[in-house]
Amino acid sequence: MGLKEEIEQLSSRIEEKVDKVKTEEATKTAFILPFIRLVLGYDHTDPEEVVPEFIADVGEKKGEKVDYAIIIDDKPTILMECKPVYTNLDKEHASQLRRYFTYTEAKFGILTNGIIYHFFTDIEEPNIMDKKPFFEIDLRAVKDSDIKELKQFTKSSFDMENILESASELKYKGEMKKIMAEQLKSPSEEFVRFFAKKVYSGRLTKNAELQFTEITKSALKQFINEQVEERLKTALKPPEGNGEDTSEINESKPIKRKDKIITTEEEWEGYYIVKAILSEMVDPKRVTIRDRVSYCGVLLDDNQYKVICRMHFNSKQKHLSLFDKQEKHKSGAKKAEKIPIDNISDIYKHTERIRATAKIYLDK
Incomplete structure (x- = not known):
């Protein structure tokens, strides 16, 4: 554990x-x-x-x-x-x-x-x-x-x-x-005056100061919310293309098939969650998705040797494969630990391991 x-x-x-x-x-x-x-x-x-x-x-x-x-x-x-x-x-x-x-x-x-x-x-x-x-x-x-x-x-x-x-x-x-937390909750007179003098040319009377106290508090909260929203939009933005790449995630050969792969909403949601988890340590644009018949993979730099995780969502019991231990099968392919999950949001429970895998690739 x-x-x-x-x-x-x-x-x-x-x-x-x-x-x-x-x-x-x-x-x-x-x-x-x-x-x-x-x-x-x-x-x-x-x-x-x-x-x-x-x-x-x-x-x-x-x-x-x-x-x-x-x-x-x-x-x-x-x-x-x-x-x-x-x-x-x-x-x-x-x-x-x-x-x-x-x-x-x-x-x-x-x-x-x-x-x-x-x-x-x-x-x-x-x-x-x-x-x-x-x-x-x-x-x-x-x-x-x-x-x-x-x-x-x-x-x-x-x-x-x-x-x-x-x-x-x-x-x-x-x-x-x-x-900062105290100022966000209850801005001090000095803090309010600092901002008020930057935007207000009039005399800062007691009434004006009271007004700017509420404006400062509101502006701070709005600014933080906008920054969070912008970051989430960046993290959750789908990559260019439709995700129907035909190359394989690990060292094995591509699967030949006539039918097209459809990336489900749950797989997209899982991909966005992984992307958000990694957003603090890597540019979200570097986190990509590749779908396969039996699983949907998330990669770093769209590189088949940099598998972050795999999502097995095509059966009643969903599974998530993790690669943070970096063990290898005798065939040379990376061995994964396949973990059952009940909900897509359960991916968040494995944040530490997902980041650990990305760190292995980043350190290399």
Whole structure:
């Protein structure tokens, strides 16, 4: 199971159990330990990987304990301080975690209530944990960008240098995005005046300022909506031609036939979904479709050696073939994993694997 699927599973568990979790210990058992084990990939039962109640002597105070320490290369690298599930982390100053951070070899601190995770490091001053996190993730509303950043902390992908290099940029981008969200919801006087002075030559009275506050808010929302619509139009625009290419997707020979292939609406819809999934990492024009008698394929650069996926929609049980593992049959053709799907929209559930396949071709 991939990282995205593990997070989705834990998110569902949170939705089901959150009302029954009342204490810090219950939060640890129900949500935090599964996060450590299933999402980050560390074995919480192995004291060489995860140490509960890790002792961190803080100055003259001896025997101070942090909830968990994740051990990497025999060093306590990630410290975790846990709070009950109902705790508002924005009001929690993480002062206790800062003390532990300073007096240990840790490079990262995590403050969590089992649902929201705040990641800290020492960007501003060496060995002193920053007051603000450089990365935040809410398991109830995870974005693809969150998964990308979180993956760096997993056991299989952990690279301290890469994380530290990107932490500063990530922190400031996160702060800027918060400011943008606040301005979109309730534009500040300074923000409104900036735009008003660009378009209005009159005196900015109190009434004019109130009017421009609503105009600014409306203009921002409309601009964002138009950008989204334009991007979707580009991503979902059908390629030139009717999709009735007679060449084969993989290394096998073309099928000779007299009948014409008809690309169904479901196949077009599936193609548009794959195109939209890849729109953030590749020009949508490079994603093409080729239909066959038994399946409909989606390719990168219309190249028979760059198969993204295949759609088998001609029978009652629909299937999607994925190629992210890039294994090969003895014949030389790429082996696919054929996965049953119930609805065309189920293709979105395999976003990570579809993008992984495209990345293989792009990296080459």
